[in-house]
Amino acid sequence: MATRVDTLFFFLVAVSVFFVALIFCLIVVFAVKYRRRAEDERPAPIEGNFWLEVVWSVIPLGLTMVMFVWGAIIYFDIFSPPNDALEISIVGRQWMWKAQHPEGQSEINELHVPLGQPVRLMMTSEDVIHDFFLPAFRVKQDVLPGRYTTLWFEPTKAGEYPLYCAEYCGTQHSGMIGRVVVLEPAEFQKWLSGGATGMSMADLGASLFQRFGCQTCHRAGGTIQGPSLTGLFGKTVQLEGGATVIVDEDYIRESIVDPRAKIVAGYQPIMPTFKGLISEEGLLQLIAYIKSLSAAERAQSKK
Amino acid sequence: MSLPEIEHREHYLNINYGIRSWLLTTDHKRIAWLYLLSVTFFFFIGGLFATLVRLELMTPQGDLVQAETYNKLFTMHGVTMVFFFLIPAIPAVLGNFLVPMMIGARDLAFPRLNLASWYIFILGGAFTLTAAAAGGVDTGWTFYTPYSSIYSNTHVVLTVVGVFVTGFSSILTGLNFIVTIHKMRAPGMTWFRLPLFIWSHYATSIIFILGTPVIAITLVLVGLERIFGLGIFDPALGGDPVLFQHLFWFYSHPAVYIMVLPAMGVVSELIACFSRKRIFGYTVVAFASLAIAVIGFLVWGHHMFVSGQSVHAGMIFSLLSFLVAIPSAIKVFNWTATLYKGSVSYDAPMLYALGFIGLFTIGGLTGLFLATLGVDVHVHDTYFIVAHFHYIMVGGSVMGYLGGIHFWWPKMTGRTYPEGWARLAALIIFIGFNLTFFPQFVLGYIGMPRRYHVYPPEFQVLNVMSTAGASILAVGYLLPLVYLIWSLRYGAVAGANPWGARGLEWQTSSPPPTSNFDRTPVVTEGAYAYEKDPEEIYTFRKPAHV
Numbered sequence: 124m125a126t127r128v129d130t131l132f133f134f135l136v137a138v139s140v141f142f143v144a145l146i147f148c149l150i151v152v153f154a155v156k157y158r159r160r161a162e163d164e165r166p167a168p169i170e171g172n173f174w175l176e177v178v179w180s181v182i183p184l185g186l187t188m189v190m191f192v193w194g195a196i197i198y199f200d201i202f203s204p205p206n207d208a209l210e211i212s213i214v215g216r217q218w219m220w221k222a223q224h225p226e227g228q229s230e231i232n233e234l235h236v237p238l239g240q241p242v243r244l245m246m247t248s249e250d251v252i253h254d255f256f257l258p259a260f261r262v263k264q265d266v267l268p269g270r271y272t273t274l275w276f277e278p279t280k281a282g283e284y285p286l287y288c289a290e291y292c293g294t295q296h297s298g299m300i301g302r303v304v305v306l307e308p309a310e311f312q313k314w315l316s317g318g319a320t321g322m323s324m325a326d327l328g329a330s331l332f333q334r335f336g337c338q339t340c341h342r343a344g345g346t347i348q349g350p351s352l353t354g355l356f357g358k359t360v361q362l363e364g365g366a367t368v369i370v371d372e373d374y375i376r377e378s379i380v381d382p383r384a385k386i387v388a389g390y391q392p393i394m395p396t397f398k399g400l401i402s403e404e405g406l407l408q409l410i411a412y413i414k415s416l417s418a419a420e421r422a423q424s425k426k
Numbered sequence: 427m428s429l430p431e432i433e434h435r436e437h438y439l440n441i442n443y444g445i446r447s448w449l450l451t452t453d454h455k456r457i458a459w460l461y462l463l464s465v466t467f468f469f470f471i472g473g474l475f476a477t478l479v480r481l482e483l484m485t486p487q488g489d490l491v492q493a494e495t496y497n498k499l500f501t502m503h504g505v506t507m508v509f510f511f512l513i514p515a516i517p518a519v520l521g522n523f524l525v526p527m528m529i530g531a532r533d534l535a536f537p538r539l540n541l542a543s544w545y546i547f548i549l550g551g552a553f554t555l556t557a558a559a560a561g562g563v564d565t566g567w568t569f570y571t572p573y574s575s576i577y578s579n580t581h582v583v584l585t586v587v588g589v590f591v592t593g594f595s596s597i598l599t600g601l602n603f604i605v606t607i608h609k610m611r612a613p614g615m616t617w618f619r620l621p622l623f624i625w626s627h628y629a630t631s632i633i634f635i636l637g638t639p640v641i642a643i644t645l646v647l648v649g650l651e652r653i654f655g656l657g658i659f660d661p662a663l664g665g666d667p668v669l670f671q672h673l674f675w676f677y678s679h680p681a682v683y684i685m686v687l688p689a690m691g692v693v694s695e696l697i698a699c700f701s702r703k704r705i706f707g708y709t710v711v712a713f714a715s716l717a718i719a720v721i722g723f724l725v726w727g728h729h730m731f732v733s734g735q736s737v738h739a740g741m742i743f744s745l746l747s748f749l750v751a752i753p754s755a756i757k758v759f760n761w762t763a764t765l766y767k768g769s770v771s772y773d774a775p776m777l778y779a780l781g782f783i784g785l786f787t788i789g790g791l792t793g794l795f796l797a798t799l800g801v802d803v804h805v806h807d808t809y810f811i812v813a814h815f816h817y818i819m820v821g822g823s824v825m826g827y828l829g830g831i832h833f834w835w836p837k838m839t840g841r842t843y844p845e846g847w848a849r850l851a852a853l854i855i856f857i858g859f860n861l862t863f864f865p866q867f868v869l870g871y872i873g874m875p876r877r878y879h880v881y882p883p884e885f886q887v888l889n890v891m892s893t894a895g896a897s898i899l900a901v902g903y904l905l906p907l908v909y910l911i912w913s914l915r916y917g918a919v920a921g922a923n924p925w926g927a928r929g930l931e932w933q934t935s936s937p938p939p940t941s942n943f944d945r946t947p948v949v950t951e952g953a954y955a956y957e958k959d960p961e962e963i964y965t966f967r968k969p970a971h972v
Contacts (some may be wrong), residue, residue: 132801132871139791146762146787150780153765154772157701164702164769168957171707171760179759180752187748190798195741197800202737217577251573252667254732254807258873261804265733267668268572269661272734285882289807289875291566293573294494297878381664 124201124276128261131193138186201262204275208243209236212324212407215246215253215266218295220286223404225411226315227322232301234286236278237311243275245372245410249403254290257303263289271372278305328412331405335397349394350387356417361388375410437840437937452537453940455838458523460544461514466907468510468551473903475503480862480896483889488880496879497564498580504567509589510551512823513681516688517634518547518599520830521627523838525603527931527938528621530612530947535605543598550592557584566877568678571659571670575651583652586645593638596684600634603627612930614949618712621929621953622705625712626691629719633680633687636723641677644670668733675726683722685819686786687715689826690757693779696829697761699927700776701768702956707760714753721750731802740799747797754790758783773925774848778829781856785821789814792867810870813863821859828855828906835910836924840937841917847909855902861895928956933964 157166211234214221223229236242246255248268255274256263264274288299306314322330332338340349350360356375359367363386368374377384379401382394401409438455448456478499482490491499522540526533534540557563563585565574574582607628611620648670650656657663659670698705705711727735727743761783770776792814796802805811836842865888870876874885881889923932934943945966955963 128800128804131798132795132804135795135798135801139788139794142791143784143787146758147784149762150765150783153762153768154770154780157765157768157770159702159769159771165957166702166767166769168704168955169706169767170704171710172763175759175763176707176710176756180756183755184752187751187794187797190794191745191748194798194800194802195744198731198740198744198803199737201800201803251577252570256807256873256875258804258808263732263803263806267661267734269667270734285873287873287875291497291568291570291573291807291877293577294497294564296497297488297493297875297880300882 124197125259125261127197127200131190131197134193135190138190201275202273204243204273205241208241208275210243210245211236212404212411213244213246213255213266214249214403214407215255215288215292215299216249217251217293218288218299220255220288220299220301221404223324223407224315225324227324227327228315229404232286234301234303235311235314236303236305237308238278238281238305239308241275241277243273245271245273245407247271247376247403247407251292252290253288253292253299256287256289257284258287259284259303265290271376278303281305281307324408324411325415326412328405328408328410328415331401331409332412335401337409340394349390352413353416356414362386363388363390372410375413376406379406379409435935436939437935438940439840439937441940450541452533452541454522454526454534454537454540455938455940455942457540457544458519458838461518461522461547464544464548464551465511465515465519468506469515469903470907471555472503472506472511473900475499475506477896477900479503480893482879483881484893486881486883486886486889493879494564495562497566497877498562500877501563501566502558505554505563505585505589507819508567508681508685509592510547510554512685512819513596514547514599515685515823515827516692516830517603517627517630517684518543518595520692520827520834521599521603521630521688524623524834524931525606525627526610527837527934527942528624528929529607529610529615530930530943530949531606531610532941532943534602535610536602539598540602543595543602546598547592547595550588550590550595552588553591554585554588557581557588560584568674569645569648569670570674571648571651571667572661572665575648575658575670576660576662583649586649590642590645593642596634597638600631600638603631604635607631612947612949615930616949618709619949619952620712621691622694622708622711622715623688623691626687626694626715629715630684630687632716632719633684633722637677637680637684640673641681644673644677647673668730668735671730671733672726675729676723679726679729680719680722682815682818683718685823686826687718689782689823689830690715692826692830692833693761693782695927695929696775696779696833697764698954698956699833699925699929700773700779701765701770702926703764703768704952704954704956705760706763706766707756708952708954711757711760714756717753718750721746721753725750728797728802731799732806744797744799748794751790751794751797754786758787758790772849774843774845774852775829775833777849777852777856778825778832781852782822782825782829785817785825785856785859789817789821792817805870807876808870809866809874809876812876813866813870816863816866821863825855828852831906831910833925834931835913836920837931837936837938839914839917840920841913842920842924843906843913843917844909847905851902851905851909854898854905858895858898858900858902862892862899863895865889865891865895923960928954928958928960928963930964933960 212223220232222234246266248266253266260276262276264272284303286301341352343353345351355370359369380398383392386392563580565578647658651658657665659665659667694705725747728747731740869888920936922935948965951963
């Protein structure tokens with residue numbers, strides 16, 4: 124991605140240098156050649172020229188359309204993570220970055236990733252808007268409170284790369300920095316197993332699911348009070364009132380903190396809110412658990 | 427040393443004296459002076475904040491001021507410069523002075539409203555200065571929520587009230603200009619004979635009236651959330667923080683055109699006068715101003731390509747942003763073509779105008795980088811952006827403003843400024859500006875985020891270059907302050923039309939009488955008929971006042 128962005132960037136630089144040079148030369152040549160030689164000079168008027176106007180409208184228009192299409196293609200790719208990406212959760216807060224790996228490891232202001240594996244970040248903020256900026260990978264994405272945004276990148280060279288917060292977030296904004304450490308896959312596995320609790324994110328989510336008594340209503344097979352969550356993730360569900368919604372991370376999050384916002388058809392709005400009771404990390408763990416219920420089902424059906 | 431004598435003649439400056447005659451004046455020319463003094467004051471206040479910011483950034487550590495102070499400095503730099511200098515600078519000073527004179531009117535349509543606009547501006551400024559004196563504000567001039575509405579512990583409400591109040595000054599000025607341009611043109615001054623300065627002020631006025639109410643409402647909402655905890659922008663209260671960005675940029679992107687369109691108008695006047703030519707493609711340039719004003723309202727989302735807005739919205743905003751670049755490009759080509767076979771002189775206003783074209787071209791072209799989705803993701807919120815908008819606002823607007831101040835200085839004061847010093851200042855500003863801001867493009871591309879109090883040491887060299895440039899730039903800005911004041915007393919007497927210009931404002935004495943023209947002008951030619959004598963263009967009939 125970095126190479127593709129740089130190529131486009133240098134195309135833009137080339138176009139800019141050309142036009143700056145063109146305008147600069149024309150101005151210098153005209154200003155010198157047609158400098159005032161006598162105080163009473165009266166140059167003949169020139170009204171304009173229709174075809175010149177057309178030429179210098181159409182050529183820039185054509186060039187900008189090239190920039191537009193080229194830039195849009197890259198943009199779509201920046202926001203289309205591959206399906207096999209490794210998913211890591213990021214929570215930003217004033218003024219630190221917290222990362223949690225699916226295997227359960229957490230780290231602060233650091234992000235360890237394996238070489239050659241696309242990484243997808245599922246990000247949210249506990250307070251104000253932050254922005255996860257990795258200049259080496261030419262990507263950034265705002266990190267918002269109250270919803271998830273994603274960012275993906277693929278490390279192609281082992282090493283350490285800077286991580287900055289790029290959205291002004293208060294006093295220590297410039298201290299909200301860290302590094303991304305790209306490790307060879309074997310080393311990454313070693314790093315993952317060091318200091319592990321043995322609990323994956325989905326495991327941690329499962330224990331939260333128990334602790335908050337979610338299974339009382341959301342049992343496998345479902346109850347009168349609440350729908351089953353098995354196999355739910357990624358499906359489209361029918362809501363009260365006829366609308367539909369795709370069950371994604373944002374919908375699950377909303378259903379936990381504001382359960383009455385979008386009620387699945389056939390159920391009563393009886394679920395209490397868990398807003399303020401579960402941390403952003405906890406919500407991400409619950410989502411990981413609910414996702415694992417779908418992954419397990421997919422694995423079953425494949426057999 | 428004997429002072430050059432101005433022949434004794436009654437004009438708008440000597441018709442009466444005393445503080446009351448200024449503070450209660452309804453003469454658009456005197457109100458222009460009130461604005462000139464006010465915006466100059468704010469410019470140097472904003473400049474002081476900028477100086478401290480640049481000094482802090484000379485070293486990677488935070489050694490001059492603390493983080494919180496630094497954040498307040500760049501915030502107050504932005505708020506002061508945008509709302510209290512750039513937005514009013516050209517329209518309220520030069521526009522106020524020139525719009526009636528250029529169309530052959532005796533004043534604006536609503537002279538008392540014009541004075542009220544200045545008082546509203548000062549009231550807004552007083553709120554904002556109070557906020558600064560009370561400890562300042564640290565949200566950035568963009569006031570992004572929920573930081574501004576919930577988390578900041580600084581004087582957000584006071585600042586926001588100041589910006590809110592000042593907005594009404596813009597709205598009323600825009601209203602005054604539109605009515606004046608429609609209803610008060612002299613006989614024969616048809617729409618397509620208007621100077622391009624008038625066209626660009628007309629376009630600016632449309633933005634004033636349609637855009638400013640939106641920022642006013644938005645800032646009220648920020649205040650309501652902050653004071654009463656009303657959930658509008660903070661998700662914890664059920665709000666949407668990105669909604670703020672939509673509302674804010676719906677005004678603040680067009681506001682960029684408020685800042686640059688009037689400067690474009692000035693540059694058209696200067697290029698025409700100092701090459702003694704009609705502006706090449708006059709009609710195209712006039713409509714380009716309107717096109718910029720209209721399309722400018724549809725591009726706000728290009729500030730939000732990484733905000734979490736949908737990629738499809740991003741695509742539409744990218745396309746529209748490229749389209750708004752075209753009219754600006756057309757203007758640059760037309761100005762350049764105007765020089766062709768002209769009679770070009772290098773007086774100081776012309777140096778500013780040519781400097782404007784160069785810097786605005788770079789500012790505009792780097793704008794294309796930001797409209798390009800895939801590139802913007804990388805450079806968004808880095809120093810690349812900072813460099814880009816300073817090229818537009820300082821390289822564009824401030825160059826245009828200074829060029830205009832020099833050009834019309836003889837008309838406003840009846841005296842000429844010292845030409846040699848003025849050319850030197852123009853050169854110093856051009857060099858200092860480029861040294862300050864060009865390195866910031868590189869800084870941004872190699873990844874330095876904006877609004878950073880401390881930064882990694884690898885960014886230091888470019889930051890030192892930038893600070894060095896800023897100190898040159900500061901000298902360039904202080905010079906005109908000194909010699910223009912000097913010229914008020916010691917400058918040579920200017921005469922009615924020292925540049926041999928063809929605009930209607932030059933066909934009356936300098937300084938003009940209070941009623942601008944002793945007799946009603948009748949216009950028979952389009953603007954910039956430099957091949958003809960003024961007497962062939964304008965005739966004057968019966969006394970305008972009986």
